[in-house]
Amino acid sequence: MRARPVIIASVVVAAVIGVCAVGLSRAKRRVGFIGCGNYLVSIGYAARLWSSDRGSEQFPPDLLSMSNEVITPKILVCPGDHSRQPAASWASFTPDQSSFEVVTPSLRDGDTNRVFLRCKIHGSVLYGDGSVFVHGQRHHKH
Numbered sequence: 754m755r756a757r758p759v760i761i762a763s764v765v766v767a768a769v770i771g772v773c774a775v776g777l778s779r780a781k782r783r784v785g786f787i788g789c790g791n792y793l794v795s796i797g798y799a800a801r802l803w804s805s806d807r808g809s810e811q812f813p814p815d816l817l818s819m820s821n822e823v824i825t826p827k828i829l830v831c832p833g834d835h836s837r838q839p840a841a842s843w844a845s846f847t848p849d850q851s852s853f854e855v856v857t858p859s860l861r862d863g864d865t866n867r868v869f870l871r872c873k874i875h876g877s878v879l880y881g882d883g884s885v886f887v888h889g890q891r892h893h894k895h
Contacts, residue, residue, distance in 0.1 A: 788832030789875045790892035793885045796853065796870060799823045801883060804862045812869050812881065814858040816851055817843070829853055834874045857881075 799822040800812045806822070813819050816829060820843040823829075827839040831852035840846035848854075856868045856878075864881030871878050877887040885892040 786833070786875055786877070786887050787892075789872050789877045790885050790887040792828050792831060793853070793870060793872065793877055793879045793887075794883075794892065795828055796823070797879045797883045797885065800869065800879075801862060810862050811859045812862055815855055816848060816853070817846060820846075826850070831872050831874045 796819075799819050802822045803813045803819050804811060816826075820826075825839075826843055826846040829846075829851040830837050830839040834852040837850055837852060840850045852874050853870050853872055856871050860867055860869045860881045862881060865884070867881055868878045869881050875887065877885065877892070879885050
């Protein structure tokens with residue numbers, strides 16, 4: 754007769770562990786989205802700085818062009834991307850190493866209607882006015 758309480762207790766413990774695992778998975782995913790948005794905001798600042806340094810009203814045509822504004826290409830790998838290794842330096846960087854892709858090369862700085870950059874992992878986007886949308890919601894750097 755004692756076997757039943759042990760089985761019930763085991764089922765309850767397994768259920769609690771399952772709920773905790775789901776919660777942890779969601780928390781990790783949320784952190785990944787926040788990190789992705791933060792990286793896009795930083796890349797957006799670099800693109801605007803690139804534009805300003807050149808007296809231009811356009812963003813750079815590609816990610817490599819921003820090597821003077823971004824200290825390391827490590828920021829070009831989304832925190833949620835576990836399939837890519839960041840380049841050790843700009844000298845060894847190739848666009849395939851980036852989690853982000855330029856959607857509209859040489860986009861006009863300040864364009865509120867067109868996307869400059871998109872995350873290949875999360876689908877997060879950076880618009881020409883510097884605004885970032887993660888999961889369809891406007892993102893502010895945390």
